[in-house]
Amino acid sequence: MADFKLTYATMFNPPEELHAGFDKAVEKLKKNMGQEYTMLIDGKEVKADEKFDDHSPVNTDWVLAKMQKGNSKHAQDALTAARKAFPMWSHTPWQKRVELLRKAASLIEERIFDLGAAMALEVGKNRMESLGDVQETADLIYYSCYQMEKNDGYIVEMGKDPLVGYDARNVSVLRPYGVWLVVSPFNFPFALTGGPAGAALVAGNTLVIKPATDTAWIVRLLVDCFRDAGIPDGVVNFVTGPGSTLGQALVDSSEVDGVTFTGSFDVGMKMFQDFGKRNYVRPIILELGGKNPVVVSKNADLERATIGIIRSAFGLQGQKCSAASRVLVEDSVYDDLVGRLKETASKLVIGDPTDRNTYNGPVVNKSSYNDFKDFCEEINQGGGKFLVGGNVKTGGMFDKGYYCESTFVVDLPFSHRLWKHEMFLPITTIGRVKNMDEAMSIANDVNYGLTAGFYGSPEETEWFFDKIEAGVTYANRPQGATTGAWPGFQPFGGWKGSGSSGKNAGGHYYLPLYMHEQIRTLVK
Incomplete structure (x- = not known):
């Protein structure tokens, strides 16, 4: 492992010695x-x-x-x-x-x-x-x-x-x-x-x-x-x-x-x-905590965006203050990106977190497990649709722990409270926007300002960094749209209601x- 330095950005392809x-x-x-x-x-x-x-x-x-x-x-x-x-x-x-x-x-x-x-x-x-x-x-x-x-x-x-x-x-x-x-x-x-x-x-x-x-x-x-x-x-x-x-x-x-x-x-x-x-x-x-947005431009590399969003939405079952909990996508690439996200999220393995092939383990306790069920019911009642997920896992080993499906939500009105409420669970809402100005307005319209991600052109990236109200910002990052800060590389802390110092x-x-x-x- 002499040439391998473990960080949240490098952990996706570790040497065999780490597994052993x-x-x-x-x-x-x-x-x-x-x-x-x-x-x-x-x-x-x-x-x-x-x-x-x-x-x-x-x-x-x-x-x-x-x-x-x-x-x-x-x-x-x-x-x-x-x-x-x-x-x-x-x-x-x-x-x-x-x-x-x-x-x-x-x-x-x-x-x-x-x-x-x-x-x-x-x-x-x-x-x-x-x-x-x-x-x-x-x-x-x-x-x-x-x-x-x-x-x-x-x-x-x-x-x-x-x-x-x-x-x-x-x-x-x-x-x-x-x-x-x-x-x-x-x-x-x-x-x-x-x-x-x-x-x-x-x-x-x-x-x-x-x-x-x-x-x-x-x-x-x-x-x-x-x-x-x-x-x-x-x-x-x-x-x-x-x-x-x-x-x-x-x-x-x-x-x-x-x-x-x-x-x-x-x-x-x-x-x-x-x-x-x-x-x-x-x-x-x-x-x-945070209610972290990912903004996706019509000029984005959608393959990068897909990988980065998945990793940040569902790493640690969404139980990260830096999790990608809101995705705002420009209209012309919305359908393409949503299709990619659905296909990729559907392949995530849920199970025993000590298993090598598991991506998502259980949520931390019964309270979080019950919150997941309550939020999914609220989304259903509020007009949202589940692109993937929306249920707890049952049967066999799942009955012994607190396993929740990785969940993407579409068609939930921007007026719904869950666009601004930190759920701290594997639930991410996806919304369609007309342009980047609308996306930025929605992205900043929360009490939080911890992390934020962007996918688009170099010129748009400078605009994003200038306008976004967050302490940790990423652009065009497949390793994680809003997650993965590491000491000495990405200092971690937030603005507004996300931090005090x-x-x-x-x-x-x-x-x-x-x-x-x-x-x-x-x-x-």
Whole structure:
């Protein structure tokens, strides 16, 4: 694999060694399912009085792990531990922090097959998406380390005051905030925990990590990588339990100096409002989903457009904030593209995500499964037609998990609410437009602005980049119309209701979000 670099853009034709390593890891993992995992607070393995079973969406009879149902006391204990560790960690030379974080990223790479297998079983991602999530995490951490080195610890000599008879030195220093909270989602539980965690740690903050309940196990395996790399006790703390109790206790605590949350718009906005009820303003980094458009011009390469739309609409069963959920096609090529999309989508294999030939696994839980059925009924009642899909899968193995068909919808009026509502499922609406101006008007007429894709001529591409209201934009990309961002290549973050910081993860400006500036003036 010396010549192969795994990213979301390259994962479609991996070397055989990747498949062999993954298959071996799945076989080993299935023999050891159901073990109990603890929380980690101040370097200690902590159990709660109550537990919960972490079931696989692939087969709900499978108990992958037994996890702890933490409460508000565990939240406070974790915050206390992080506060106690902050003076030591923040005064650890940044070069040493970089060294430890690079070691953690290296351990993630060493364990990629075991971690990828766990990801597939817990999240329902196919094998290449699962391996990609793990590798992206390592690359996000490496990138934060690189930025810290590149900027020499963010210590900058400023100008000298023009004082007669005095020598005035001004130095700008970026310093960590303190205790940072990372609340991560189910869909990218490794990258969207490890990415912000790595940035916070390199910057000198200490951490409390609270994962989504559906994916608590895989995040515990990430925390093991931090611990095994030698990061000191109390610097990384890990708690599991309900968002309504343990999660709310974390958000409400004055011990939290900053937070990174990735998840739904409604939950994120509530967190933003709750977090503002403090004695002073504290930083909050939010990534809150998307309703991402793909605009297809009459001048588009329809073969590229077809592949890119399919990959972005149905990768991870549409459970991506970057998923292509709206396709706007110029009238003269509409019928041709729709025919191509129907033919290609009909061939997608739905099944066990650890299977080599599977493209789509199950959705993550029963709630999402029921939402799929409800949305499909609403589409049917609203006048939409199913080009493909529209049903849950039943019979045999499908009765054991949460399997939904990859679904394209046509003829749904643009006035219908589902053109603007994030479904977070394998459902994509396709609409016919008269021209590119109409397409752009519809594309921008949403609260979100995360990703967007375009297929057309070079001249039209410049127009698209200038007019589209989104933070991550792609043109003529077969690897994914709206998905596939990678640290160091495509920084990932959104505009409007999709993000709060205006700076994208895996990019030049992200790491400083985890630090505040101090100017030091000394007059001699």
